Amino acid sequence: MKKINPPKKSPELIADWQTLQRIFIRPENDAAHATLLKYMDQILFGLHDFLKKNVGITEEISLKELSDSCKDTTISKNPEKKLADVITDLVKNIAPHAVNVASPYFIGHMTSAIPFFMVHLKTIVAALNQNVVKLETSKVVSIVEKQVLAKIHRLIYNKSEHFYDIHVQNTCTSLGAFVEGGTTANLTALWVARNSALGPKNGFAGVEKEGLPAAYNAYGIERAVILVSRRGHYSLRKSGGVLGIGNQNIIPMNVDEQQKIDTTSLQKMIREIKQKNNIKIIALVGIAGTTETGTVDPLRKLGEICAENGIHFHVDAAWGGPVLMSDKYRNFLDGIELADSVTIDGHKQFYMTMGCGMVYFKDPTRMDAIAYHANYVNRPGSVDLGIKSLAGSREATSLILDSALKIMGTNGYALLLEHGIETAKQFAEEIKRRPCFELVTPPMLNILTYRVCPPKMQEELKKDDENIKNLINKKLNAINRTVQRVQRETGKSFVSRTTLNIGNMPEGNVVVLRCAIMNPMTDMKIINKILDEQEEIYRSRFADDL
Ligand SMILES: Cc1ncc(COP(=O)(O)O)c(C=O)c1O
Incomplete structure (x- = not known):
């Protein structure tokens, strides 16, 4: 069995001032230059050797063994290794035990292969090490960031040329912000929505300044709520906690058979809340690409409901947003331009490296509700992007997106997105063809769920007997859990699993296998192999049920 090699100790290494200075300056001679280039080569290509191997957490080395080899909690006083040894360690010992998300057989999550050039772009961003919190540590990079924000804003809202002329480099307005991911993008949007809904009035200085108890008092309410389909991402509940309204006030709305928010019960709920007079609806969230099923809510209808009722309309398009680049499928997101705010993740379907989320606002003054200033930085009227952002110091991920958009064009991205869809x-058609499987949620975008469900059990489920149905579903849940686990542990392919309610089953009762197709190398040949393997696992372990 392969083991993580114990770290090599080099007792002769000491921390001295001369060496310290050397690691901060450019290589002083050709030999040092060549060595550094060799390391970059090792990172780019050495790392790729591991990508050819297993895709997931395998039995070959258990998590227990891995955690046992990572228990030393001391930091050595003297240097332990040279850069060359550290890189070799990462390439040879860590990378092979990481998860090969770039494999076309890895279709279980929203993390996938990235174009090769993303590593180059990330390296440039690291080498420049700009801090976009303020102009004094980023200069042109902050200006480029405002331009990229305007490009994506235009993709969503398609406002007039005049609008973008006014706002693209306007130091007083913001079309959006780069953040760490979908979670912080949602939080930022709902922070703005909360501060707008409970803003200053009649001697009350606003919730941001005075806090929630004072706000509830000033507005004569007992609760503030946010409405979202029950397929909403859990980051919305986190936002409820962080914003102080309480995560139980992120109210999950019913969904229809297609997993879209049920607008009839939504409207009923809004009416009931309004009648009570002591609850404020801070926002309604529509989802463009739900995490579990890839469903897009009826955004236009939701936008109209929000407009009628004076509610902030937020669209969580962390997953589906980039589909706007496909002329063929952008209609799936019809109505997104009605949103007051929109979340999009760069590290999902813009195929960027980790750590890029974005939030956009239709009205470029809305982010004023979360502006903060300090004496030494972020002074009023400056270009400092940190004025309206939850994060302080942060990386210039906008440079990566801007460059990627130039390399790919919307047509390049559209090819990727259309391939996935x-x-x-x-x-889904293949699943329907195979008697051993049942399609649970057909894909609208590029996510689908299904389960192993052999014909005999499918027949039993058709019977009008709740007890039998529950019994069969219980058995199927166990089967599907096993199939997913064994496939993951075998390490050749990976699909994820979740629990859904289908038909009239109680929520969370049906275990399903979940796939997100975003790797351009994933084709039907590979998918058939993944299904064959699942069938094989099922037959070998549960043959009696056939
Ligand atoms: C719809 C949706 N919103 C928000 C998020 C959170 O994004 P992140 O993990 O980048 O914080 C996800 C992540 O999967 C998501 O699918």
């Missing part, structure tokens, strides 16, 4: 459709 169309392959997911074929995948």
